[in-house]
Amino acid sequence: MAPSDARLRFSPAPTGFLHIGSVRTALYNWLYARHTGGTFILRIEDTDVVRSTQESIDEIQQVLRWLGLDWDEGPLLQSGRFDVYLEAAERLLSEGKAYECFCTEAEVRARNDEAMREGRTPGYDGRCRNLSAAERAAFVAEGRVRSIRFRTPDEGRSTFDDVIRGEVAVDWSTIPDFVIVRSNGTPVFFLANAVDDVDMGITHVLRGEDLLDSTHRVLALRRALGHDDQPVYAHLPLILGQGGGKLSKRHGAISVEEYRDAGYLPGALLNYLALLGWGPEDGREVLSVDELIAEFDLARVIPSAATFDPKKLEWMNAEHIRRLTHTELEAAVLPFARARYGGRLDIPRFEKAVVLAQERATTLVQIADQMAFLFVSDDELEIEPGSWEKIRRIEQAPAILDAVIAYVETCPWDLDAIDLKAPIEALGLKAGKAMPVIYTAIEGRAAGLPVYDSIFLLGRESALRRLRAARAKL
RNA sequence: GCCCCGUUCGUCUAGCGGCCUAGGACGCCAGGUUCUCAUCCUGGUAACACGGGUUCAAAUCCCGUACGGGGUGCCA
Numbered sequence: 001m002a003p004s005d006a007r008l009r010f011s012p013a014p015t016g017f018l019h020i021g022s023v024r025t026a027l028y029n030w031l032y033a034r035h036t037g038g039t040f041i042l043r044i045e046d047t048d049v050v051r052s053t054q055e056s057i058d059e060i061q062q063v064l065r066w067l068g069l070d071w072d073e074g075p076l077l078q079s080g081r082f083d084v085y086l087e088a089a090e091r092l093l094s095e096g097k098a099y100e101c102f103c104t105e106a107e108v109r110a111r112n113d114e115a116m117r118e119g120r121t122p123g124y125d126g127r128c129r130n131l132s133a134a135e136r137a138a139f140v141a142e143g144r145v146r147s148i149r150f151r152t153p154d155e156g157r158s159t160f161d162d163v164i165r166g167e168v169a170v171d172w173s174t175i176p177d178f179v180i181v182r183s184n185g186t187p188v189f190f191l192a193n194a195v196d197d198v199d200m201g202i203t204h205v206l207r208g209e210d211l212l213d214s215t216h217r218v219l220a221l222r223r224a225l226g227h228d229d230q231p232v233y234a235h236l237p238l239i240l241g242q243g244g245g246k247l248s249k250r251h252g253a254i255s256v257e258e259y260r261d262a263g264y265l266p267g268a269l270l271n272y273l274a275l276l277g278w279g280p281e282d283g284r285e286v287l288s289v290d291e292l293i294a295e296f297d298l299a300r301v302i303p304s305a306a307t308f309d310p311k312k313l314e315w316m317n318a319e320h321i322r323r324l325t326h327t328e329l330e331a332a333v334l335p336f337a338r339a340r341y342g343g344r345l346d347i348p349r350f351e352k353a354v355v356l357a358q359e360r361a362t363t364l365v366q367i368a369d370q371m372a373f374l375f376v377s378d379d380e381l382e383i384e385p386g387s388w389e390k391i392r393r394i395e396q397a398p399a400i401l402d403a404v405i406a407y408v409e410t411c412p413w414d415l416d417a418i419d420l421k422a423p424i425e426a427l428g429l430k431a432g433k434a435m436p437v438i439y440t441a442i443e444g445r446a447a448g449l450p451v452y453d454s455i456f457l458l459g460r461e462s463a464l465r466r467l468r469a470a471r472a473k474l
Numbered sequence: 475g476c477c478c479c480g481u482u483c484g485u486c487u488a489g490c491g492g493c494c495u496a497g498g499a500c501g502c503c504a505g506g507u508u509c510u511c512a513u514c515c516u517g518g519u520a521a522c523a524c525g526g527g528u529u530c531a532a533a534u535c536c537c538g539u540a541c542g543g544g545g546u547g548c549c550a
Contacts, residue, residue, distance in 0.1 A: 104548090184548080211544095312486065315499090
């Protein structure tokens with residue numbers, strides 16, 4: 001794509017782990033920037049100094065890097081620009097567009113509660129709106145600390161255009177005066193957000209629908225500061241948990257790390273998240289990152305919220321696993337295998353096992369787990385209890401093992417020639433029913449990697465020891 | 475309470491006035507292929523929230539209701 005002047009930012013608050021919904025927001029911003037050849041900026045909105053943590057700032061960057069969502073500028077920390085925001089607030093103050101408020105948080109809350117009880121609309125009641133200099137001095141003498149509130153219009157409507165939702169309008173009377181500088185002297189989100197979007201030349205704001213209402217306030221501040229232009233806004237549909245409501249921990253994994261550790265590929269995660277609220281015109285679903293970039297289009301983002309479906313993500317991950325080259329998949333699985341098998345990991349065996357597992361796994365963890373039997377000695381092989389119970393119920397299991405042992409003892413050592421069905425069918429049994437017996441003896445479970453290949457990977461002697469051990473246990 | 479946004483199969487969605495007896499995908503169910511499991515193939519299940527308009531014609535436009543979500547913070 002030709003370079004453009006589009007400038008977008010992902011601006012999370014570093015107050016916890018990166019929610020899957022935030023990742024989708026980051027992704028859309030990144031896709032749009034990459035699609036148009038624009039600039040993608042990482043901005044950390046850490047104006048709430050009490051809740052923001054360095055740990056979270058580090059984690060955000062780590063997660064974005066793992067996902068491959070690289071940024072061109074930043075990270076810019078708002079905590080380093082408080083003087084700029086405060087200066088803007090002073091300007092608004094001197095122009096009468098904002099005012100000093102001496103109400104304490106508790107007082108405001110109490111009056112709000114009272115309003116609610118009496119059926120009145122809550123919101124700041126404007127008590128400090130028109131204080132005289134003398135009144136202000138009296139409050140200061142009393143030892144009260146000021147916050148700064150922005151004066152919102154009392155009448156008229158606030159409207160702005162949203163790419164996804166069209167014109168969004170609300171009566172100003174429903175938006176009370178709001179704090180832009182806390183009594184502890186720190187600026188609030190609305191102010192920092194408005195100032196930075198101007199200073200950084202942000203042209204497109206893609207963010208969650210939960211911020212739709214706040215846009216009126218940010219835009220009003222922006223105008224009050226002398227900027228009548230506005231960036232393109234696109235409020236993305238929210239991602240809901242199963243059964244509706246916010247996607248939360250009770251719905252399962254909601255942080256990127258959890259999916260990474262469970263063996264999900266970044267490409268699969270991005271692909272799935274991209275499809276929550278958007279899709280390419282031709283209806284394809286399994287797309288590489290490059291394809292996502294090529295196809296992404298704001299005009300095709302839909303307005304309605306989507307429910308997060310772990311099942312479809314799982315399918316998507318399997319699809320992406322199957323599309324990897326052997327080398328790519330080996331590299332992806334290796335960390336998981338190392339964590340499990342450490343020094344016992346045999347690389348040639350590992351590489352062959354990865355190829356065998358590629359067609360039958362939905363996660364990298366599953367792939368690593370399926371090859372466990374290759375990295376233990378014959379007498380350490382753990383038999384999964386369920387599988388053992390299953391084959392114990394097969395009456396002819398001893399006969400099956402006897403026949404297979406005899407076969408393996410003398411069969412030609414050639415993967416293409418080996419045929420375990422022959423000795424089983426010679427007993428008058430169906431191979432399909434007998435196979436779990438052999439799988440359990442060799443791999444420790446009734447279902448797993450193809451057993452002919454597995455026997456070859458283990459070698460004749462090792463395979464025979466396992467078969468005989470199972471036979472003896474029966 | 476008030477304000478804002480939304481509403482097509484269980485889920486993700488196609489659809490932007492006639493091509494819709496509503497298409498695809500995931501899931502689920504059944505059958506087939508296969509050395510287990512899985513993959514793969516075939517088939518099936520299942521939706522335009524409701525009520526009014528507008529129009530020759532509405533899933534598509536308008537209004538209302540219901541429902542869902544968000545906001546209503548000295549969080550973002």
